[in-house]
Amino acid sequence: MRGKVILVGFGNVGYHLSLALKELGLQVTVMVRPQAFDSLAEQSRNHSPNIKLVCDPSNLPEDAEFVFLTVKDDQIQTAASRLSTEIKNNACFLHSSGIKPWNQLEGICQNYGIFYPLNSFSKELAFNWEGVPVFIKTSNNESESKLFEIAGKLESRAVADDPKIREYLHLAAVFLNNFTNHMLVKADEILTEENIPFDFLHPLLKTTVEKALESAPRNVQTGPAIRGDFQTIARHLKMLSEFSDRKLYQLISESINPQLKSKL
Amino acid sequence: MRGKVILVGFGNVGYHLSLALKELGLQVTVMVRPQAFDSLAEQSRNHSPNIKLVCDPSNLPEDAEFVFLTVKDDQIQTAASRLSTEIKNNACFLHSSGIKPWNQLEGICQNYGIFYPLNSFSKELAFNWEGVPVFIKTSNNESESKLFEIAGKLESRAVADDPKIREYLHLAAVFLNNFTNHMLVKADEILTEENIPFDFLHPLLKTTVEKALESAPRNVQTGPAIRGDFQTIARHLKMLSEFSDRKLYQLISESINPQLKSKL
Structure with missing residues (x-):
């Protein structure tokens, strides 16, 4: 040009x-x-x-x-x-x-x-x-x-x-970028506290994103929350040393699986 | 072999x-x-x-x-x-x-x-x-x-x-995979409700992950929560139609920036 x-x-x-x-x-x-x-x-x-x-x-x-x-x-x-x-x-x-x-x-x-x-x-x-x-x-x-x-x-x-599209994309981007990144920060913190290198999870992160891009995120959800696996959830809550992290784990788990509500 | x-x-x-x-x-x-x-x-x-x-x-x-x-x-x-x-x-x-x-x-x-x-x-x-x-x-x-x-x-x-490494990796993987994916589910929901295609955000998702892999997640956090941008946060909370999504937005924002606590 x-x-x-x-x-x-x-x-x-x-x-x-x-x-x-x-x-x-x-x-x-x-x-x-x-x-x-x-x-x-x-x-x-x-x-x-x-x-x-x-x-x-x-x-x-x-x-x-x-x-x-x-x-x-x-x-x-x-x-x-x-x-x-x-x-x-x-x-x-x-x-x-x-x-x-x-x-x-x-x-x-x-x-x-x-x-x-x-x-x-x-x-x-x-x-x-x-x-x-x-x-x-x-x-x-x-x-x-x-x-x-x-x-x-x-x-x-x-x-x-289109201002409406831009505005909703911005809100959605907070979840997709900022909040997603925060989940990675938490994963990093958990491992760093135990002297486990974060890069152990790099391949899983790549897979996570590939799956979400290939299919739709809601079709590829796995893990203890969606399975309603109380035993693992209880164990994980015990492993988290900070109250605010337990609260976060609990609320996101309930958001993934509303049937967990008031049971955790 | x-x-x-x-x-x-x-x-x-x-x-x-x-x-x-x-x-x-x-x-x-x-x-x-x-x-x-x-x-x-x-x-x-x-x-x-x-x-x-x-x-x-x-x-x-x-x-x-x-x-x-x-x-x-x-x-x-x-x-x-x-x-x-x-x-x-x-x-x-x-x-x-x-x-x-x-x-x-x-x-x-x-x-x-x-x-x-x-x-x-x-x-x-x-x-x-x-x-x-x-x-x-x-x-x-x-x-x-x-x-x-x-x-x-x-x-x-x-x-x-090493059972301890495996156990902590599993906990960290819940944040990195399950919870990250749930943030994508939420982003998808917000856009789908407004008839905005989710794939608008595919490039941003790729960038998000590249940055977290290249640097450390905690070094690349951006957005209204870490900036303490109350005006945008208030606007976003208004845009979310479900109480549980507002709760989620609020708690993760507070987890990103503890100074927001009890101010949202």
């Missing part, structure tokens, strides 16, 4: 998005805060040498087509209003927040919208865009088509923005 | 173990109940044509080196005592239970032990033995060495059996 784009912010999302857009052939300029410039430029030299980092708005290309704002939610409007006076052409300003309305920048920029990829980004891990939902909506049809094209070329899953 | 082995039971573990042992070059005979023979033989013809299924003990090879009992926990002793009178040579009888002591078959067989692979098996999914802990201990050193060799050739992780 051809064209120039600006990214504001070089955090986890900005980092991976800039790499991906560069990969598509776009000319990418990343704008960062002067205070953060040196350390980010160092990161960039090591991991993404073809990304141009600037901290002075006057060094931004005047003919950029898109400005992707990958800053924190509470900095979106400030960043947009500051840059919209610098960039004179009709660039489309996009926020990438999962919880802000698509038209968050209405009144601040002439051409605005949302480009929100739903996933968990971190600089340390390579990012696979395949199948990742990207919520898109802009005030301008032409910009929107181009963004759908970009998302398509990334092999991600472009979705016309 | 050379030699003959018998497997008793052709459930999820027996199925994958028989395929793996066959793959190593061993002659595998699987003993199943007469009532189940026809349907299992059909399965075997389709998926594992080189596995010999029998239901009459007199058709078992007399010179088998190992008898892997992959039956349910409460059938291990019965199956062993029945077959030990049929198989006259000094075959080593092995159970594959995660919760029975290694010497469960003492007094029933002359040569006995445990060969317990810790993972979740299902016939529908190909099984990757790489790194899978296999707990091994037998009454006979020679058998034990051979089993370590087998586990090694499967690229699994052979571990000298």
